[in-house]
Amino acid sequence: MGRRKIPPRVPMPMQAPVVRRGNFHEVALGYTREQAMAEASRCLQCKKPTCQAGCPVEVDCKGFIAHLAQGDVEGAFAVIRHTNSLPAVCGRVCPQEKQCERACKLAPTGEPIAIGRLERFVADAYYTSDACASAIAAASQCRMPQGDVRVACVGSGPSSLTAAGLLAALGAQVTVFEGLHEIGGVLVYGIPEFRLPKRIVATEVEHLRRLGVEFRTNWVVGQTIGLRALLEQGFQAVFVGTGAGLPRFPGIPGESLLGVYSANEYLTRVNLMRAYEFPRADTPLPQGQRVTVVGGGNVAMDAARTALRLGAEAVTIVYRRTQAEMPCRREELEHAVEEGVRVRELVAPVAFEGDGNGRLSGLRVEHMVLGEPDDSGRRRPVSAGTTEVLPTDLCIIGIGTGPNPVLLRATPELACNRWGYIVTDPETGETSIPMVFAGGDIVTGAATVVLAMGAGRRAAQEIARRLGLV
Ligand SMILES: Cc1cc2nc3c(=O)[nH]c(=O)nc-3n(C[C@H](O)[C@H](O)[C@H](O)COP(=O)(O)OP(=O)(O)OC[C@H]3O[C@@H](n4cnc5c(N)ncnc54)[C@H](O)[C@@H]3O)c2cc1C
Numbered sequence: 491m492g493r494r495k496i497p498p499r500v501p502m503p504m505q506a507p508v509v510r511r512g513n514f515h516e517v518a519l520g521y522t523r524e525q526a527m528a529e530a531s532r533c534l535q536c537k538k539p540t541c542q543a544g545c546p547v548e549v550d551c552k553g554f555i556a557h558l559a560q561g562d563v564e565g566a567f568a569v570i571r572h573t574n575s576l577p578a579v580c581g582r583v584c585p586q587e588k589q590c591e592r593a594c595k596l597a598p599t600g601e602p603i604a605i606g607r608l609e610r611f612v613a614d615a616y617y618t619s620d621a622c623a624s625a626i627a628a629a630s631q632c633r634m635p636q637g638d639v640r641v642a643c644v645g646s647g648p649s650s651l652t653a654a655g656l657l658a659a660l661g662a663q664v665t666v667f668e669g670l671h672e673i674g675g676v677l678v679y680g681i682p683e684f685r686l687p688k689r690i691v692a693t694e695v696e697h698l699r700r701l702g703v704e705f706r707t708n709w710v711v712g713q714t715i716g717l718r719a720l721l722e723q724g725f726q727a728v729f730v731g732t733g734a735g736l737p738r739f740p741g742i743p744g745e746s747l748l749g750v751y752s753a754n755e756y757l758t759r760v761n762l763m764r765a766y767e768f769p770r771a772d773t774p775l776p777q778g779q780r781v782t783v784v785g786g787g788n789v790a791m792d793a794a795r796t797a798l799r800l801g802a803e804a805v806t807i808v809y810r811r812t813q814a815e816m817p818c819r820r821e822e823l824e825h826a827v828e829e830g831v832r833v834r835e836l837v838a839p840v841a842f843e844g845d846g847n848g849r850l851s852g853l854r855v856e857h858m859v860l861g862e863p864d865d866s867g868r869r870r871p872v873s874a875g876t877t878e879v880l881p882t883d884l885c886i887i888g889i890g891t892g893p894n895p896v897l898l899r900a901t902p903e904l905a906c907n908r909w910g911y912i913v914t915d916p917e918t919g920e921t922s923i924p925m926v927f928a929g930g931d932i933v934t935g936a937a938t939v940v941l942a943m944g945a946g947r948r949a950a951q952e953i954a955r956r957l958g959l960v
């Protein structure tokens with residue numbers, strides 16, 4: 491029998507670049523049912539699939555795709571949900587091209603199965619189906635609290651939400667303490683609406699609420715209440731998922747000029763505080779016309795594309811290496827360029843220049859060339875000895891972040907490494923304080939949603955074992 495000819499990958503419907511650069515609606519529109527089933531039927535259903543091992547939370551990709559190819563969304567959702575508590579989020583923001591899709595047997599053809607897009611379709615279709623409504627109702631009726639087992643989760647990013655969901659499903663009474671006024675961590679204050687609509691996060695959170703998880707917002711653990719106090723108040727275990735949201739600056743002259751922002755503050759003002767509705771929302775935001783964004787990761791791409799949508803005349807990303815070394819997702823870079831964001835490679839900021847009245851007027855950059863590879867394996871940028879000034883009235887810095895410090899400062903007995911991240915047992919996630927666990931960016935440094943979820947899941951499994959829930 492001849493080999494089956496595999497049809498080409500089904501493209502994702504998108505808003506056209508000229509349209510989307512003027513709105514905050516989602517860029518990728520999602521597959522229709524027909525498109526999803528057509529893409530699912532490209533899957534070889536390999537005897538020894540390699541895709542699952544590429545997923546940090548080990549979603550059974552072959553299994554859910556088999557259900558989907560038959561039009562069985564409910565069955566597909568059940569398979570995904572078995573290991574992934576935030577599928578609608580992961581389907582949108584996970585770097586699948588470096589994970590499951592890179593591991594897919596079709597990857598060498600350049601057209602692996604679009605596993606992320608299929609995951610997104612399944613989650614979206616399920617959440618709008620009757621099956622979802624009845625499953626939620628059944629879950630809240632059937633939940634069997636295991637005596638008085640109480641667990642606290644600190645922070646409400648993907649690591650804590652995953653831990654909370656798994657523990658609540660096993661019968662623990664889970665309370666999530668979040669310092670901000672909304673639940674979701676970076677999913678709501680960092681990643682913009684046009685990549686991850688807030689309603690998606692809200693749906694996943696509502697799912698957890700119906701499972702019995704209690705959410706307390708505006709609770710800064712380490713300030714409103716201490717970590718030790720949580721244990722003393724009857725929480726038998728605590729999971730700390732406080733993230734790495736402390737902005738880093740390059741440490742160059744002129745950083746206090748008006749018009750110099752961290753990407754974290756800029757995106758928080760827009761996403762969480764709705765500055766784009768000013769004066770209806772009371773958060774002001776500088777309306778930069780010539781915007782410069784420093785950095786090459788997802789954060790820099792998000793900031794640049796946000797500035798464009800807010801009406802900037804020109805947005806330029808400056809990066810000290812070349813586009814090939816940028817750590818952002820390829821797709822994000824391509825989308826940014828399609829929308830009109832310019833990229834200046836091989837330039838590094840050396841000073842912010844002012845207009846004499848305390849306002850930013852330019853960014854002096856040094857020209858770079860690539861030298862020998864450094865510890866990261868990427869070629870190190872070295873100075874070419876010349877500089878120029880890029881005229882700019884708003885500069886957004888997206889060069890990395892450090893650990894959120896409040897809880898750590900208030901809890902000196904919590905062992906941290908030399909970079910300030912919490913030290914945990916790699917198997918269990920337990921910290922230096924017994925029955926206090928940690929995971930996500932506060933342990934690894936800024937990483938990805940799915941790695942944070944994996945850490946939350948591992949710690950929750952250990953907590954469940956110790957508290958006799960399994
Ligand atoms: C702009 C941006 C874009 C990104 N894009 C992607 C992407 O496309 N794909 C991807 O996989 N990853 C992306 N990431 C990274 C990803 O979002 C993070 O790795 C992930 O959110 C980390 O999850 P977490 O649970 O560790 O913490 P976080 O999501 O950082 O959440 C931590 C939460 O803890 C709260 N908190 C902190 N201290 C306290 C305290 N003392 N008491 C109570 N609450 C506290 C914070 O307010 C926050 O809500 C992006 C990050 C940013 C900033």
Ligand code: SF4
Nearest residue numbers: 533534536541594595
């Ligand atoms: S490796 Fe690719 S083709 Fe094979 S089962 Fe997984 S998704 Fe399908």
